[in-house]
Amino acid sequence: MGHKRHFLQHAVTNNRTDPNSSFYPAIFFSVLSSNSNKPTLNPFVAPLGSSVVLPCYVDELLLMEGLEVEWRRTDSGTLVHLYQDGESRPESQQQDYHNRAYFFTDEIQHGNFSLRLDNLRAEDEGQYTCRVYSQQDSGSSRSISASVGEDVTLNCSVNSHITPEHIEEVSWKKTDEDENILVLLYQNNGTLSDSSDERYRDRVEFFTSEIFKGNFSLRLKRVRTDDKGVYMCQVFAGGLSANATVVLGQLGESTDK
Template sequence: MFRSFYFIYRRMKTDLQGSSDGCLVCRSGPSGPLQVQLGDSVLLPCSIRTPVPLEELEVEWRRSDSETLVLLFQDGEERGEEPKFRNRAHFFTEEISRGNFSLFLTDVTPADAGTYRCSVHTEKESGDTTALISVVRLVVSGGARAVSAGLGEDVILSCSVDSSEQIEEVVWKTDQDIIVLQYKDGEVLPDSSHERYRGRAEFFPAEIHKGNFSLRLKEVRTEDKGDFMCEVHTSLLSASTTVLLEDLGLSLLHVLILLLCIIAALLALSLSSFMCLKMRG
């Protein structure tokens, strides 16, 4: 991930060299909110056109809503005063001498959402720019990784979704990438199912608005054994969970029938033996 942000810096440097607005503090990158998933990292851009001696430079990153100091560069050193940002907020030290004071924030939490201001002060002038972080969330979880079912029985494969964004698509697939059932743009699409699962796979419609996209698979067959993946997509994020369907043995009904057949056979054999003995006597 660190290397990917290095390439972002290279693009930012090129953008600034080609700019002609004469600003002290220049901002490159998206003009809208920076969409970040929980636990990920984010780069907040802040640069000056012409580098200045480090001893003449002071750079502050603060939360605009609370004036909390996130990170400070002063007297040639980086300092962080706020405990909740300690070890999470960083400059790229090798870039400071080139006029790049972008903030790299790691392990983003819900509390990190908000507006951040980069203020740059030199002996001759000052300037600032802002960046907005919007924290998004998509967590997809299942139950136990392995579930069991008897042949001919129904089984439920769990998939629960917790998302801050609107869910655009949920698709259940097998490990052969065969579609079992699909939900898209607010509708269940039973015709999307492969013929092997058509009429046997269903969601729980009353539970969908709660983020429950568990799958009921009816009349389990031997060929159903294997991994099933629940893939969830929003406009920004994708995530998935996998459930293993195993132990496709005889169902309880089949076992009971088999036992009854064995008992009936034993009774018939006993009765036959009894009749034979009686006839001999």
């Protein structure tokens, strides 16, 4: 399957002559949620020269791996702002929006991709679209290599509004042809190390301080030749779920003397 897409469209029109406006001159914003069965408009007014927030939220558990968020002008296709590879990319935005368009970086992990546009200009009128691309349904996996005897990190991060207390379960399993081997389990706000298969016990751990940021990556210590294979991370939270697959292959010999 391809990338999963979500989008919200924002219609922005110039309203400099509206007698009901609290400000003059001003820009009139109306927000249309296009992923609703009955789209509703929520108009509000902001004065020229001020700031405005265009809302964009995703009510779904998303994998950080491969996550991309675009804000564009739908009338011209102009890139207003971009979030890619775990960070904002202001160098990619169109020149007119430099130092004027921002994400709320601390809120991205909660599924908030709203855009703040500063120093409003008359030419800002138009339509704006927020698109969120996620690879969670694409079936893609990430391959990594390691040397025997070293430690390696298997990545699994989610991006969502789900709070830590709503995390129901996170599991890492090695998916062999005939069986699923439980590598490590997180439940009830704690790591259940005793539930790990004996082949992995005392060799695997979560990055505990990162769990509350949605990072469920696994550290596999003292890699062995029989560790080679496919590993799946599954996250269940608030009735939603996401999964990531990591292939550990190309095991080389340790360079340690």
